[in-house]
Amino acid sequence: MEELPIEPHGIFWQADFITPEHEQSLIHIFQHTLQWPARSGRLSLHYGYTFDYKTFGVDPDIPFKEFPDWLQPLIPLVDGKPPVQVCLQHYAPGTGIPPHVDTHSTYDELFALSLGAPVMMQFRRGEKRVEIDLAPRSMMQMSGDSRLHWTHGIKKRKTDTLGDGTVRQRRDRWSITYRWLREGECECGNEDLCDTAQRRKGVEREYRWKQASETKPSSAGEVTEKGVH
Ligand SMILES: O=C(O)CCC(=O)C(=O)O
Ligand SMILES: [Fe+2]
Structure with missing residues (x-):
């Protein structure tokens, strides 16, 4: 080809x-x-x-x-x-x-x-x-x-x-x-088109939010803001 x-x-x-x-x-x-x-x-x-x-x-x-x-x-x-x-x-x-x-x-x-x-x-x-x-x-x-x-x-x-x-x-x-x-994960990193990149981004986002709320109990305003990003 x-x-x-x-x-x-x-x-x-x-x-x-x-x-x-x-x-x-x-x-x-x-x-x-x-x-x-x-x-x-x-x-x-x-x-x-x-x-x-x-x-x-x-x-x-x-x-x-x-x-x-x-x-x-x-x-x-x-x-x-x-x-x-x-x-x-x-x-x-x-x-x-x-x-x-x-x-x-x-x-x-x-x-x-x-x-x-x-x-x-x-x-x-x-x-x-x-x-x-x-x-x-x-x-x-x-x-x-x-x-x-x-x-x-x-x-x-x-x-x-x-x-x-x-x-x-x-x-x-x-x-x-x-x-x-596919054997193994896709490493293309394209967050618009790649479901693996999107999943990783989602996991990371949730993890950061969880970590923030666990280590620093904060006002509702701050939690909401972290949840959005
Ligand atoms: O019809 C084609 O040539 C391509 C179809 C296609 O993109 C698909 O089935 O994912
Ligand atoms: Fe296709």
Whole structure:
């Protein structure tokens, strides 16, 4: 894979990860053999451990689901290891995914394979916005800054405007995201985006407040002030 020479840093790319024929056979399976949830919006099917939308981690109560036959040849290995969690998503035209970072504390490596129609993904950091055209059959890896310090999302809309001003209609798109579990804690320290940094900040805040109230019984005004910071 090659790193894209852009900001955000850390996006690695492999065009044509599979052939158009292979892609068509997968889309046929997605459309005709899989049971999708009966609702509108972005739809997800989970393999391996299941993503838990309450904790944004893996759901410990749902047993590991074996990867189906069609998924086996599409599994990337990191240091020889397959992902623990694979999510197939269907985006009908007009659907998207809100800007987010995949949970720092739970996941380490992150890959995404795009199938079907292309779509623009937006990366954001502060005021910065970078649009990346996710071409079908491309495999993307988000690592480093792109993984930890920028959010990524897909706007809910029916068209995308390309760099040259062309307006492109959205069509059905599928993505397969692959996640590996993090060993140890995330040390990125980004208090806006990292749940580990946020937890540590919370622990420290509570600890300081507790220490202050234990060692120096103070007026209600002071306690309130310490509680806020
Ligand atoms: O659809 C994609 O390419 C990416 C989806 C995504 O960001 C996610 O599932 O966390
Ligand atoms: Fe994501």
